[in-house]
Amino acid sequence: MNVMEFFQQSAGQWQSQRTTHHLPFRRAELGGSNISVEALPADNERVVEICQLHNVDPSLAVGGAYVEWKGEMAWDRDEENHKGSTVFALVPDEDNPQQGQLLRERGYAEIVPVIGRYEMDSEDGLLLTTEYETMSSIERFWFANPDLRVRTSVVKRFGGLSTASFCAESRIETVPEQSKDEAAAREAFEAGSQYSSFGW
Structure with a gap:
């Protein structure tokens, strides 16, 4: 599986159940969220804009994704708000397309543009x-089956504080079959057009 195949499989609506361990305090917090994922082709204007934001040639991108989420955690105060959206672009390494740069509009741990x-x-x-x-x-991230995605994360702050999370994400809505067929055809075309440059 390549990275765009992963996001094609991720497209749709998901319900996430999360357990976050606050390691310095030896306490765990439960939460949940609804997540929407849309895979984006390489020529999508949002992918192009993210590349331009990071001064990366848009022709090097193989695609990206648009993600929206809305959720809550057990320790939330009334004014806390766990919702938002982000766009990112995928730029594979020239010598190994199974790895590369992920250009984000906003990061997971800090709300700033970032390259991971x-x-x-x-x-x-x-x-x-x-x-x-x-x-x-x-x-x-990995798929336990086509409708169950699992995610683990570790955030380390330079002051020594760390949190670790485990999420189980269940698919509650898929993209329409016609959209899947169109996306698969578009992806095959893009992969073929990039073959000589990236070795796909």
């Missing part, structure tokens, strides 16, 4: 690593 690294491992898991000014995060 992605890698598809030998078990079709997606590993994301991001370094921020004050912290770092490592996330791994």
